[in-house]
Amino acid sequence: MDKVKNTKQGHGTAEANHAQNCSPAPKWAAIVTDALFPMPRRQLVARDMLHQAGVGLDFVLVRDHGSPNDVILADDALVDLAEGNVFRIIPRCEDAPQTPCTGPAKLAFVCDDEWEITLIGKQTGHSLKGLFGLPGDAVLLRDFESPHDQSIADSETVEFRDGPVFTCRNKSASRETKIVVNGREKDVAGKTISYADLVVLAFGSIDPNTIYTVTFKHGPPSKPEGKMVQGDVVKLQCGMHFNVTPTCKS
Template sequence: MNTNKESAPRWAAVVDERVIPMPRQIIPALLIKEQAGIDPKSHIIRDLQSPNDSVIENDENVDLGAGNVFRSAQHAPPSQAGCDPNAPAKLAFILNDAFVFAVEPTQTEGALRRQFGLNPKVQLLRDLVGPNDKPIADDEKVHFKDGPVFVTVFDIEEHCKDGDALSPCDGYLIRVDDTKIVMRESHPTGREILLRAGKDPKLTMLNQKIGKRFEPVPLDKKVDLTACGVERFTTLPNEQSEGRGSASRDFALPELDQELLEDSNLNWETVQEGESKWLIIHDIAVPQKFLQRPTSVAIQILPGYPSTPLDMAYFNPPVHRIDNKTIPCTEAVQIVRGLGWQRWSRHYTPENPWKLGEYNTLTHYLLSQSWLDREAQKP
């Protein structure tokens, strides 16, 4: 029996053809009667693959792992001569309050799917105590002793490939970076998604991939997981160090960067001055904590990008707090197109490095917006 409460399987019994949730695997017989609403004076009988079913007394402890199918009767049934008293017990595999009977304690994921008639796009999970239910892999062997209760969730990323409407289910399987997590709510906040993914909302920025574009998800914004187009989520560390650092003609960005910027409906251009190349994104609104005027951000494209990490961001007009407090590490000015750009000296760190193939000009731009939001939250 699994004794780790956080990862323990949920248990249930089928009593008189009804699913009755149970608090654990081994329980008093009287508790089964109480939860099923059965008169304590009646008999509870474990259903065996034999006419000689097993009568259980009130003071007995019942191991649901040895069989979880029961019926009630006012009188104990008589024993049948010539029947096997050691016949195997009936087992009930339970999914979303429906159940199927079995004698074989080891099933496969595919067999359970076929028995319950599941939509091929839903993911089958073993129902565990706590939020982290265990996904069942394709054709994985499923052992009754490990827990008979299951739930289904929609794999959002798979669902969005065809754009089909969602059917009712117990939750939604979403991918955050390279990890898949289950959200029970159809409209979780950005903060709830980060917490479920094991991320610190104070130090992490959440982005949502919709089609080919990425959109930042504020901590308190609700995300509609049932909407078409929601594919997956990525995170960026929002704890770059505050430090010091460096400085147009049009040039081509990598094709993926161009597609991401175009799909995000940003007003952007590339500028080259001497050996320096810049991506400039215009018409950026700033948080209320700052002097309210649209600004632009310049990101220097260093030689060797994307293998070479991006670093820092430059704003023009400069961003100033309305309370005139100094923003750390924004004193330096970079001249681009004859204008002074306020340098926000923020860097990737050894703990949160640049990730080739995952980070790009769009993610760096979104990260620069998170720096503004982070500063705006300071007193």
């Protein structure tokens, strides 16, 4: 892995406006080991990021490029979240020089505490709605450190470096997502679905004498495939496929 001691680049439009005009600063967040953590500003030291994520000093921070040569960040490195805000950690004893990383860093856009990963930093209001599976009548706003959030039009260009945290208003309460359960299309309301709901969709009811195995694929970027057990809930994405298989208890 490539190791970085210190990085510092120019600020984006929203950040620059904040610095020059005392306008509200955009909110920032990072994904660390598949969990979302709000961050106090765009740039902060790697050691402080570990503290914010509740990670002990036995680990080091690694910026995720989806590469075997992901960038290891020294404790005193100044990390610019605009260059990539998806991270993982490794034990400090595994910190060793590696081949320099040339691939793009992963970017996580956040909306109402849900996040989706992309490599594309330049979006539009419309494409962000698609990324989060929001209905067309949703009002997307960039979330600032202020009650006066910025409304984003569908045709408006959205730069990741101007702040990746958004909120959504006027979402359709009855929004439905089309999924496939055991080969049959289903329209379900809401943004998540539970293990129990999937069993009912597949078989009409839950038999207490039956064990159900639930697997899925084509899920959101944060978890595109996996298995579910009783009590689990997963985020939905249009076109997600579920397979529910019954097995009689012995």
